Amino acid sequence: MPRIVISESMDAPAVAALVRDFDVDYRPGLVDDEAALAAALADADGWIVRNRTQVRGAALAAARRLRVVGRLGVGLDNIDLAACAARGIEVMPATGANAESVAEYVLAMAMILLRGAAYLSTTAVAAGRWPRQMLSQGREVSGKTIGLVGFGSIGRVTARKVAAMGMRVVAYDPVVPDDSPAWAEHGVTPLPLDELLARSDVVSLHLPLTDSTRGLLGEARLARMKAGAILINSARGGIVDEAALARALSSGRLGGAALDVFDREPLAAGSVLAEAPNLILTPHVAGVTLESNERVSGIIAERVASFLGSARG
Numbered sequence: 001m002p003r004i005v006i007s008e009s010m011d012a013p014a015v016a017a018l019v020r021d022f023d024v025d026y027r028p029g030l031v032d033d034e035a036a037l038a039a040a041l042a043d044a045d046g047w048i049v050r051n052r053t054q055v056r057g058a059a060l061a062a063a064r065r066l067r068v069v070g071r072l073g074v075g076l077d078n079i080d081l082a083a084c085a086a087r088g089i090e091v092m093p094a095t096g097a098n099a100e101s102v103a104e105y106v107l108a109m110a111m112i113l114l115r116g117a118a119y120l121s122t123t124a125v126a127a128g129r130w131p132r133q134m135l136s137q138g139r140e141v142s143g144k145t146i147g148l149v150g151f152g153s154i155g156r157v158t159a160r161k162v163a164a165m166g167m168r169v170v171a172y173d174p175v176v177p178d179d180s181p182a183w184a185e186h187g188v189t190p191l192p193l194d195e196l197l198a199r200s201d202v203v204s205l206h207l208p209l210t211d212s213t214r215g216l217l218g219e220a221r222l223a224r225m226k227a228g229a230i231l232i233n234s235a236r237g238g239i240v241d242e243a244a245l246a247r248a249l250s251s252g253r254l255g256g257a258a259l260d261v262f263d264r265e266p267l268a269a270g271s272v273l274a275e276a277p278n279l280i281l282t283p284h285v286a287g288v289t290l291e292s293n294e295r296v297s298g299i300i301a302e303r304v305a306s307f308l309g310s311a312r313g
Contacts, residue, residue, distance in 0.1 A: 001021075001022060002022050002023065002045040002308040003022065003023040003025065003044050003045050003046070004018055004022050004023070004024050004025070004045065004047070004304065005025045005030070005037075005040045005041055005046070005047050005048070006018075006024065006025070006026040006027070006028070006047075006048040006049075007027065007028070007030035007031045007037055007040075007047070007049055007053045008028050008030075008031050008048075008049055008052060008053055008072065009028040009050065010028075010048060010300075010301075011293050011294050011296075011297030011298065013294075013297075013298070014294075014297035014298050014300070014301035015297075015301070017302075017305070018304070021305060022305070022308065025040050027040070030053075031049075031053045034058070034059070037053075037062075038058060038059055039062075041059060041062045041063035041066065042062055042063070042064065043065055044065060044066055045066065045067050045068070045308055046066070046070065046304050046307075046308055047069050048069075048071075048072060048301075048304060049071060049072065049078070049079075050073055051073055051078055051284065052078070053078060055069055055078060055079040055080060055084070056079070056080035060084075066089050067089060067090065067308065068089065068091075068092060068308060069092065070092050070094075070301075070304040071091065071093040071300070072094060072300055073098065073287060073296060074093045074096075074097075074098065074153075074287075075093075075208060075209070075236055076091065076093060076208065077208065077209040077210075079091055092300065092303045092304065092307070094295070094299045096153040096154075097292060097295040097296040097299050098154075098287035098288070098289075098292040099153050099154045099156075099157040100291075100292065101286065101288065101289045101291070101292040102154045102157075102286045102287045103154060103157040103158040103160075104161065105234055105260065105282075105285075105287075106161075106162070106204045106232050106234060107141075107161050107162055107165065109232050109280060110146065110230060111165075112258075113230045113232075113255065113257070113278065113280065114138065114140065114144065114202070114230060114255075114256075115138035115139065116137055121135055139201075141162070141166065141167055141202075142165060142166030142167070143168075144167050144168070144201040145167065145168040145169075145170060145199055145201050145202070146162050146168070146170075146200060146204060147171065147172070147196040147197065147199065147200030147203045147204070148169065148170070148171040148172070148204055149172050149173075149193065149196065149205045149206060149207055149216075150173055150205060150207040151171040151172070151173035151182065151183075151190075151206070152173070152176075152206060154206050155173070155206040156182065156186055158204060158206065159171070159186045159187070159188050160186065163186075163187055167202075168189075169186070169187065169188045170190070170191045170196050170200065171183075171188050171189070171190060171196070172192065172193045172196045173190070176190070178190050193216075194221070194224055197221060197225045198224055198225070198226060199226065200225070200226060200229060201226060201229055201230065202229065202230045202231075202232065203225060203229060203231050203232070204231075204234070205217075205231075205234070205239055206234075207235050208236060209236035209237075213238075214238050214239065215238070215241055216239050216240075217231070217239060217240045217241065217244075217245075218241040218244055219241060219247075222241070222244050222245060222253075222254070223253070225248075225253075225254060227253060228254070228255040229254055229255060230254070230256050230257065230258075231245065231254060231257040231258075232257070232258045233257075233259050233260065233261055234258075234260045234261065234286035236261050237259075237261040237262035237265065238263045242262065242271070242272055242273055245273070246276040246279075249276040249277055249278055249279055250275070250276055254278075255278065256280075257276075257279050257280070258280040258281075258282070259273070259279070259280070259281055259282070260282045260283075260284055260285060260286040261284055262284075265283075265284060267283075
């Protein structure tokens with residue numbers, strides 16, 4: 001019977017579905033125990049991970065029988081794709097399964113940050129203060145331009161949602177040609193990156209972390225953004241220079257930012273981001289909701305089971 005190791009959390013019904021047909025070792029704590037993980041992988045045919053498990057190095061070497069890796073999400077920067085390809089290991093991401101959740105996060109952050117500091121008023125109002133004048137300078141999303149840096153499945157769902165709120169949508173994606181029908185289908189204007197930054201009231205990132213995207217938004221490109229613009233990163237940490245962003249927020253050059261991902265996770269105490277104003281920090285949860293977890297887990301369980309079942313048969 002093929003053996004599957006699941007080293008991070010997975011929706012219970014999806015795990016139960018795998019248990020019916022496979023020898024399943026489901027221990028979400030394995031991600032934090034290198035020795036136990038290596039031991040568990042020694043006879044594993046399949047390995048299911050989220051974003052914290054590193055599918056590389058000693059752990060990957062320990063998985064001598066490994067045939068398939070299921071990724072509970074879409075980012076693959078925690079997986080050594082070259083090493084997997086060299087060994088013939090299939091890598092299966094849950095492409096599109098959390099797109100709705102991420103798109104809703106982007107829309108929510110855009111609305112909150114354009115509105116200004118209104119989301120911080122609860123304590124003041126409950127204490128009897130009335131900061132109405134201070135909080136009356138917020139902006140509407142309707143009529144604003146949002147620039148999507150990356151126009152894959154998540155970018156396209158985001159485009160649909162924000163357009164319904166009256167936003168103009170422009171996008172940059174180096175792998176989607178300008179004559180692709182996807183642009184017209186979603187009512188989106190393709191732009192070069194620097195032009196997008198200069199024109200957008202909100203910039204939202206939807207790119208994978210690669211050698212070419214690491215540090216993509218550094219000091220120079222952040223300076224090209226429209227004064228008072230909002231930056232949202234729900235893609236991957238490392239794409240944005242965190243120190244440069246903190247300076248842009250502290251100087252008032254940018255109007256606000258929301259970061260769900262960081263160069264190192266968890267974000268270390270005392271980070272340069274800690275004192276930056278108009279900044280919302282969330283712990284890599286943009287794509288994680290009850291609904292998306294069910295979809296992601298179900299899709300990966302089905303794909304891994306199908307792969308191992310067909311290989312067995």
